[in-house]
Amino acid sequence: MVYISNLSDHVDEEVTLKGWVYNYRSSGSLYFVEMRDGSGICQCVVAQDAVSEDAWEQTEALRQETSLEITGKVVEDERSIGGHELQVSDLNIYQVAEDYPITPKEHGVEFLMENRHLWLRSQKQWAAMRVRNEIIYAIHTFFQERGFVQMDAPIFTGNAAEGTTNLFETEYFDDQAYLTQSGQLYGEAMAMAHGLIYTFGPTFRAEKSKTRRHLTEFWMIEPEMAFYDLDMNMDLAEDFIKFIVKRVLDRRPKELEILERDTSKLQKTAEEGFPRISYTEAVEQLKSDDMAAMLDQMVADRKQEVEELKEEREEIEKERGQAKKWRKAQIDERVIEIGKRLDEIEENLRNIPDWRESALNFEWGQDFGGSDETLLTMKYDTPVLVHRFPAAIKAFYMKRDPENEKLALACDMLAPEGYGEIIGGSEREEDLETLRKRINEHGLDEDIFSWYMDLRQYGSVPHSGFGLGLERTVAWLCGLDHVRETIPFPRMMGRLTP
RNA sequence: UCCUCGGUAGCUCAGCGGCAGAGCAAUCGGCUGUUAACCGAUGGGUCGUAGGUUCGAAUCCUACCCGGGGAGCCA
Numbered sequence: 001m002v003y004i005s006n007l008s009d010h011v012d013e014e015v016t017l018k019g020w021v022y023n024y025r026s027s028g029s030l031y032f033v034e035m036r037d038g039s040g041i042c043q044c045v046v047a048q049d050a051v052s053e054d055a056w057e058q059t060e061a062l063r064q065e066t067s068l069e070i071t072g073k074v075v076e077d078e079r080s081i082g083g084h085e086l087q088v089s090d091l092n093i094y095q096v097a098e099d100y101p102i103t104p105k106e107h108g109v110e111f112l113m114e115n116r117h118l119w120l121r122s123q124k125q126w127a128a129m130r131v132r133n134e135i136i137y138a139i140h141t142f143f144q145e146r147g148f149v150q151m152d153a154p155i156f157t158g159n160a161a162e163g164t165t166n167l168f169e170t171e172y173f174d175d176q177a178y179l180t181q182s183g184q185l186y187g188e189a190m191a192m193a194h195g196l197i198y199t200f201g202p203t204f205r206a207e208k209s210k211t212r213r214h215l216t217e218f219w220m221i222e223p224e225m226a227f228y229d230l231d232m233n234m235d236l237a238e239d240f241i242k243f244i245v246k247r248v249l250d251r252r253p254k255e256l257e258i259l260e261r262d263t264s265k266l267q268k269t270a271e272e273g274f275p276r277i278s279y280t281e282a283v284e285q286l287k288s289d290d291m292a293a294m295l296d297q298m299v300a301d302r303k304q305e306v307e308e309l310k311e312e313r314e315e316i317e318k319e320r321g322q323a324k325k326w327r328k329a330q331i332d333e334r335v336i337e338i339g340k341r342l343d344e345i346e347e348n349l350r351n352i353p354d355w356r357e358s359a360l361n362f363e364w365g366q367d368f369g370g371s372d373e374t375l376l377t378m379k380y381d382t383p384v385l386v387h388r389f390p391a392a393i394k395a396f397y398m399k400r401d402p403e404n405e406k407l408a409l410a411c412d413m414l415a416p417e418g419y420g421e422i423i424g425g426s427e428r429e430e431d432l433e434t435l436r437k438r439i440n441e442h443g444l445d446e447d448i449f450s451w452y453m454d455l456r457q458y459g460s461v462p463h464s465g466f467g468l469g470l471e472r473t474v475a476w477l478c479g480l481d482h483v484r485e486t487i488p489f490p491r492m493m494g495r496l497t498p
Numbered sequence: 499u500c501c502u503c504g505g506u507a508g509c510u511c512a513g514c515g516g517c518a519g520a521g522c523a524a525u526c527g528g529c530u531g532u533u534a535a536c537c538g539a540u541g542g543g544u545c546g547u548a549g550g551u552u553c554g555a556a557u558c559c560u561a562c563c564c565g566g567g568g569a570g571c572c573a
Binding site: 025027029032034049064080081101104106113182207208214218343347351370421423424467468469471472483 | 499508510528536564573
């Protein structure tokens with residue numbers, strides 16, 4: 001079979017493509033059919049005098065998403081998307097699609113989510129899924145090339161290790177079971193068997209969060225390494241992200257273009273070292289005069305942008321009266337765009353004082369909020385690694401800093417451009433008695449963790465690991481503003497179908 | 499759970515107390531180089547639901563339902 005993605009190997013040949021009508025335009029006895037076949041889009045030109053009467057009749061019956069096969073000669077043409085076009089000699093319809101709901105015009109989120117099964121066919125969604133696939137491939141390549149073994153943690157877990165509030169409950173024969181919220185503890189067991197392992201699987205959180213960064217079902221990659229300390233852990237995490245970003249830049253430029261992704265910051269991520277700051281330094285940064293000045297500057301910049309946008313809107317609205325129809329449409333579109341941006345800025349301006357207050361009044365020992373994370377990443381173009389958090393806000397299994405008992409040897413990686421935490425990791429506590437003490441301090445049931453404590457009983461070693469959120473990574477690399485577009489069928493608060 | 503914005507034609511929206519509107523989609527017609535093509539015509543409504551105020555409600559009030567964004571929580 002010939003696919004649109006390799007039409008360049010068939011220039012001047014006659015080929016048959018099988019696919020769907022993405023869009024079409026007609027001009028009397030000439031039809032332009034944008035055909036997609038899953039691998040790309042190609043414009044096919046049907047001239048009435050170049051095809052049989054039957055083929056012409058079928059051409060006139062075409063509707064958006066009609067499935068068909070088209071035969072024609074491949075020619076290079078700059079006017080066409082993809083640089084090639086097909087001069088059609090024959091055409092056969094599989095099925096005429098009546099009233100396809102998603103038109104080439106704009107649609108709202110709710111409607112698109114209801115039609116997610118069809119929305120996946122649209123260009124940007126198609127491109128995002130290709131990038132997702134490239135990221136997944138890069139993840140496996142990175143670990144496999146370094147001798148890591150992929151192993152799977154269970155999805156059903158019998159005991160709610162750290163409380164049930166954010167776990168999904170389900171029935172397991174006559175028992176209660178929960179859906180996993182992390183494979184990490186199992187990862188540690190597997191690392192003690194194979195040295196270097198990673199898990200790649202779904203994770204479930206029953207958090208009632210309705211934000212652009214949350215799903216109830218998402219995919220997490222969790223490497224776990226025997227004999228790795230925190231620094232080695234952070235080195236690996238940095239190399240890992242660089243590798244993924246490079247791969248996507250190298251191999252998916254076309255998709256990034258469809259997504260209208262500005263890749264300049266991704267380029268820097270692929271090339272430059274990531275800053276590493278301790279939690280304590282991060283707190284100082286938040287409370288600093290620099291931060292306050294940056295926020296003031298931000299307010300000033302936004303206010304100026306508002307003025308500029310309003311001016312532009314006034315000007316084009318004046319022009320609208322005597323504009324031609326297509327220009328009117330263009331103006332209307334721009335006015336809507338400006339309106340959206342103004343709403344966004346308005347919300348920003350409302351929020352900045354809160355952000356400022358939250359940052360300036362931040363007290364050592366608290367966990368960072370969403371706005372604090374955004375502020376911390378704002379002055380860098382690459383991700384930032386924050387390490388050595390107060391132990392009190394971190395999980396029981398994290399090793400304490402030998403130089404300061406109050407600190408846990410944890411690290412978070414914050415993505416730039418407001419995408420937030422993409423990685424969370426730590427060096428694990430390897431001493432049996434210390435671990436037992438922590439379990440009790442956290443009010444957890446020791447019995448549940450007996451197998452986990454066995455890992456410290458039999459040949460305990462220093463070890464570390466981290467977890468990467470796949471959907472947040474996809475959102476960041478694609479420049480999408482919501483994780484719901486990074487997975488084929490997102491599961492989130494109030495969304496279980498399709 | 500809380501804060502905030504919204505629900506009007508298949509879709510995106512305007513109308514905000516006095517006749518239910520536009521663009522796109524659909525249907526019919528025109529056009530041999532279109533790029534969300536264009537031009538002309540036609541059909542299309544439980545104004546989220548229930549109650550209330552009013553001579554009169556899409557518009558004002560109350561409750562509820564659904565959705566967006568955010569807080570908390572988190573990857």
